[in-house]
Amino acid sequence: MTNGSVCGGTVVSTKWFLPAVRGDIPPGCAAHGFVCEGTRVLVFGGMVEFGKYTNSLYELQASRWLWKKLKPRSPKNGLPPCPRIGHSFTLHGNKCFLFGGLANDSEDPNGNVPRYLDDFYELELQTQSGVKGWSIPETKGSGPSPRESHTCVAYGGKGGTSPKLYIFGGMSGKRLADLWQLDVDTMTWHSQNPEGQQKQQRSITALQSAGEEECSKRWPKARAGHCATTIGTRLYIWSGRDGYKKSWNFQVCCKDLWYLETEKPSTPSAVFLVKSTISMLHVAWRPIPAAECYLLQLQPVTPSSVPPTGASNSPTMQALSASDEIVEEHPQLSVQTTRDIDGACGGEGSFSLQVRAPQQERPVAEGVVREAAEERSRGDFNSESINGQIGERVKPAPAEVNRNNGAFWQQERDNQASPTQQVESCEESTWFDVGLFKALFSEVTHYCLPSGDKGTNQTSSDGKWTMPGPHSFEGREKQELASGICYRFRVAGLNSRGQGDFSPVSEFKTCQPGFPGAPSAVKITKASDSVHITWESPTSPSGKILEYSMYLAVRKSRGSSSVEKPGELAFIRIYRGTKTSCTVSSTHLSNAHIDCSARPAVVFRIAAKNEQGYGPATQIRWLQDTSKLKSSTSQADTSPVNIGAEAPDSS
Numbered sequence: 001m002t003n004g005s006v007c008g009g010t011v012v013s014t015k016w017f018l019p020a021v022r023g024d025i026p027p028g029c030a031a032h033g034f035v036c037e038g039t040r041v042l043v044f045g046g047m048v049e050f051g052k053y054t055n056s057l058y059e060l061q062a063s064r065w066l067w068k069k070l071k072p073r074s075p076k077n078g079l080p081p082c083p084r085i086g087h088s089f090t091l092h093g094n095k096c097f098l099f100g101g102l103a104n105d106s107e108d109p110n111g112n113v114p115r116y117l118d119d120f121y122e123l124e125l126q127t128q129s130g131v132k133g134w135s136i137p138e139t140k141g142s143g144p145s146p147r148e149s150h151t152c153v154a155y156g157g158k159g160g161t162s163p164k165l166y167i168f169g170g171m172s173g174k175r176l177a178d179l180w181q182l183d184v185d186t187m188t189w190h191s192q193n194p195e196g197q198q199k200q201q202r203s204i205t206a207l208q209s210a211g212e213e214e215c216s217k218r219w220p221k222a223r224a225g226h227c228a229t230t231i232g233t234r235l236y237i238w239s240g241r242d243g244y245k246k247s248w249n250f251q252v253c254c255k256d257l258w259y260l261e262t263e264k265p266s267t268p269s270a271v272f273l274v275k276s277t278i279s280m281l282h283v284a285w286r287p288i289p290a291a292e293c294y295l296l297q298l299q300p301v302t303p304s305s306v307p308p309t310g311a312s313n314s315p316t317m318q319a320l321s322a323s324d325e326i327v328e329e330h331p332q333l334s335v336q337t338t339r340d341i342d343g344a345c346g347g348e349g350s351f352s353l354q355v356r357a358p359q360q361e362r363p364v365a366e367g368v369v370r371e372a373a374e375e376r377s378r379g380d381f382n383s384e385s386i387n388g389q390i391g392e393r394v395k396p397a398p399a400e401v402n403r404n405n406g407a408f409w410q411q412e413r414d415n416q417a418s419p420t421q422q423v424e425s426c427e428e429s430t431w432f433d434v435g436l437f438k439a440l441f442s443e444v445t446h447y448c449l450p451s452g453d454k455g456t457n458q459t460s461s462d463g464k465w466t467m468p469g470p471h472s473f474e475g476r477e478k479q480e481l482a483s484g485i486c487y488r489f490r491v492a493g494l495n496s497r498g499q500g501d502f503s504p505v506s507e508f509k510t511c512q513p514g515f516p517g518a519p520s521a522v523k524i525t526k527a528s529d530s531v532h533i534t535w536e537s538p539t540s541p542s543g544k545i546l547e548y549s550m551y552l553a554v555r556k557s558r559g560s561s562s563v564e565k566p567g568e569l570a571f572i573r574i575y576r577g578t579k580t581s582c583t584v585s586s587t588h589l590s591n592a593h594i595d596c597s598a599r600p601a602v603v604f605r606i607a608a609k610n611e612q613g614y615g616p617a618t619q620i621r622w623l624q625d626t627s628k629l630k631s632s633t634s635q636a637d638t639s640p641v642n643i644g645a646e647a648p649d650s651s
Helices: 194-199 366-378 419-424 586-590 626-638
Strands: 008-010 015-017 033-037 040-049 052-061 066-070 088-092 095-104 114-125 131-135 151-155 164-171 175-183 188-191 207-209 227-231 234-238 241-245 250-253 257-261 272-276 281-284 293-300 335-341 352-355 432-437 441-444 446-448 478-480 486-495 506-509 520-526 530-536 547-554 570-577 581-585 601-610 617-623
Touching (some): 033 095, 052 095, 164 234, 175 241, 272 506, 293 441, 530 586
Antiparallel strands (some): 164 175, 281 441, 432 446, 520 530, 547 570, 601 617
């Protein structure tokens, strides 16, 4: 800042401009504190000329380009901040926090007697403009040593946790590399540097390098004049002065970028199903910020608690309530695959989009896995939690968890059942590790059984957390998935701070041998007043296909909300016949339920039947244009619920 001038610019035009400011224009200064709150800017301290520092506080109202010199009242328990440079001035909420800096104790204006500061002040702001006054908060614990040219950033915390201030590095006769944390609610200092972590039984790997692969250390080197910021739950630092190389006759600056994990990962959304076969469940999950890897666990479900599957004349689906105007009752229909197809609500014209369901009993080809991963990265993948019987969320069963290690591994039971017994009768509290994954999906064919001498408990006796790795599963006995069995799944994110909470529980079922696979290669062609849907026969028919059934998710009653709870989808059969195509009329579409568990979509299910009965269904989520949903929904809500009978086979 030079002579109180301010420069502005626009990103679009990349053009700088110099506004005409007025009011108490401050002198130009360097190494000052600078914070932004709404449309106002606060500037404190800095060097106005060599050896001359200031402790003035200025406010700029950027909406009016008006400068104003503020005169906050002095603290009740001490003196106001002295003139300084190189301090940190950090905004959190309606308060600014001032720490440290460098003062000049020379009485000669041309002299310079530096004094490093470690004082800590709090400045409360008034609404919109002005400040109330300085205060010196009473802090607990040993705080940072005197320094200047350090960084201080505020982190708001998540889930009701206390906000924190993080101070790193700086200069105090030599460059520093220590990290300090202040709990704002309790005003308690905590040392986060390696020595302090050893004393406090903390992990020394919390700070991780995001650059300079040749750097083998797990802690940034000492530096001053660097920059720091927070993104999400991570604290990032970049560059800074490393020191002065006399032989090189210039300052050496760091070129590395580091980040610090400040929180465990958040809770993931429920695991969803990509594909089911007789011996494999291909599951996936959404990414969560700050997770370095994911722990996937499963739990076999006692077969006695699962409705028996066998030959039937109709695919079974979720029953509707007695108050519904849909008279045909459908129990539950197993879902093998779920696919999203782009579409739009309303409008003229036709289009055709295709998405293929993977084969039932062959391993998924590499290209299909890559395509699925790309769909997930685009956010187009369905996130509905699909029960092995229907899209229904299952309440998590209580688990006997070792809370000291973040529920990473279940406590071993004294009398471990055999693998066969585990499938036939599984305790509700027993969860089994599937593995650790960097990717967002897994083709699950087996799970690990507990071992008496090996485990994945990553919390040592002194309370330190270390990231698990592939070695955590070495030597563990594995149990393969069985056909026709339901398995519950949950996933948790892990990083260097520990393991986050597990996701809600999802339940999926492996296919029964002898039943047809799910129809594939579904296409949707939209006309002005109807939708034409085609599909191909299952790649694994296991006999002659006798008929197909297509179902549509509908609103349960007139005037019901378009956003229903997950797992409460109600379906009606809109087609039953031998053809591999059907037309959905506008009458049906006007009463379709818009599923908003992920991207808004109309949900269809298609299943094939052979001599054994109906096999698993392919679920299609026909993605809708969100800009047209409001008008379409309001029109549908005011129209009478008049759902016609299922479309007959015209062949």
